[in-house]
Amino acid sequence: MIDFLKKVDWFSILLYALLVFIGWLNIYSATYTGEGGSILNSDTFYGKQLVFIIVSCFLVIILLSVEAKFYERFASIIYLASLLSLLGLFVFGKNVNGATSWYAIGGMTLQPSEFAKAATALALAKYLSDIQTDIKDFKDLLKIFLIISLPAFLIIPQPDPGSALVYAAFFFVLYREGLHPMYLLIGFFSIILFTATLLFGTIWVFLGSALLLGLAYYYLKRKKQRVTILQLIVVLIVTTTFSYSVDFIFNNVFEQRHRDRFSLWLRLEDDPVKLNQIRKTIGYNTYQSESAIGSGGFMGKGFLEGTRTKGNFVPEQHTDYIFSTVGEEWGFVGTSAVVLLFSMLILRLIFLAERQKSAFSRIYGYSVASIIFFHFAINVGMVIGLLPTVGIPLPFFSYGGSGLLGFTVLLFIFLKLDANRINEWM
Known part of the structure; x- marks a missing residue:
């Protein structure tokens, strides 16, 4: 003992x-x-x-x-x-x-x-x-x-x-045990896309993603990395689909109290009177x-x-x-x-x-x-x-x-x- x-x-x-x-x-x-x-x-x-x-x-x-x-x-x-x-x-x-x-x-x-x-x-x-x-x-x-x-x-x-x-939290454990970093990057970018969609909307997310992918294509080509336009188009489609799903879920699946919490956190509400009401509740x-x-x-x-x-x-x-x-x-x-x-x-x-x-x-x-x-x-x-x-x-x-x-x-x-x-x- x-x-x-x-x-x-x-x-x-x-x-x-x-x-x-x-x-x-x-x-x-x-x-x-x-x-x-x-x-x-x-x-x-x-x-x-x-x-x-x-x-x-x-x-x-x-x-x-x-x-x-x-x-x-x-x-x-x-x-x-x-x-x-x-x-x-x-x-x-x-x-x-x-x-x-x-x-x-x-x-x-x-x-x-x-x-x-x-x-x-x-x-x-x-x-x-x-x-x-x-x-x-x-x-x-x-x-x-x-x-x-x-x-x-x-x-x-x-x-x-x-x-x-x-x-x-278990994804930290999986990363330590050999999970490919790609999965963590996907999770990280999913959070960014989720937030960006709520802040700017799906159309702006689509345009921003297209611009970033275009710059990525140009950069990779200069570095002589193997990348095709088709691959970038697939990424853009997946990104846009995810953004659209976020917008749909937020407006049609989330309860009003959940939408209010995100509105308060991200300052999505433009009306100061409505925002003040949310803050008080x-x-x-x-x-x-x-x-x-x-x-x-x-x-x-x-x-x-x-x-x-x-x-x-x-x-x-x-x-x-x-x-x-x-x-x-x-x-x-x-x-x-x-x-x-x-x-x-x-x-x-x-x-x-x-x-x-x-x-x-x-x-x-x-x-x-x-x-x-x-x-x-x-x-x-x-x-x-x-x-x-x-x-x-x-x-x-x-x-x-x-x-x-x-x-x-x-x-x-x-x-x-x-x-x-x-x-x-x-």
Whole structure:
């Protein structure tokens, strides 16, 4: 037991503990009403979160006690169980705030999508380590796509598009494991085309694409590269078709609230009165969050001293918008410290992943780092107004038992695998 404790990466555990503790302090500040009482009071959000933290400590002990090979040996079964838990929501799920994403267990609720991320990471690591080759074969790509997309497709209709979006993080893992950079470039240009279509329209996207392809043809010919006009025409047709589909989906498939969010984010609405109405409704959370963070200045207003936090200006401030509490009460110094802690944890996980002796452990480690990074980047970007509003919590910070337990499972399975790396070849 002593030898095992020496092998565990205590630096990652320290970062985890700091993030959880600082997160709890900000939940306490965001929901404290000034009335006395125990911090374990189950009628308060901070009391419930502290109970979840205590449960997480016991969960950590269990996760580190399980034989490391168990996670690899039963990865497929764990993944199938997670899919069944997501399917079961359509029959037994509880509707909360318009989403059927929880099971009601006694007086508590459990969100299976928070645990499905770890299950998918295990299944992906299992499959990639079994094929033991670069990701080039089409059949392998199809199977990998199914492993990643099946949970997302089950989560979207709950509806919970934010949780489904997180599965895009696995493409970072695939790139590390040999996925051709072309796929990432396609994804990158798809985002550019999506944004450009909303900003300028399909006709201007067509004209701009034709101009860029013409310049590319001229440049490649001068470099004596093999390229034909037919190839460029095919690219132009694909680009225009994608742009047209974006325009069609935006206007005919998206709900009005989704269109309003993009209109606010990209400033698509020309009418200042309409734009102001959107800001007060769809963009209200982000506007108040930006104001709260900006009011914190360099040093912040102090713990429990945030006037906007105490005034409940920011809706859902203890969940998705918890970072605004950090900004108001701890200022630029506090937000920088939180960003630094997350960055250190992510970089540490990448370092640990690279030193693994087995492909399974390395791939799972990169999955953990990618998921945490994706959650962190999207949540902070949303809170400060750089990205449109999506329901993605801040790992270890946002209130919620399922979220905290899910990220604890995700992280400590990898720390167990890392502690066992010396025995992987034995």
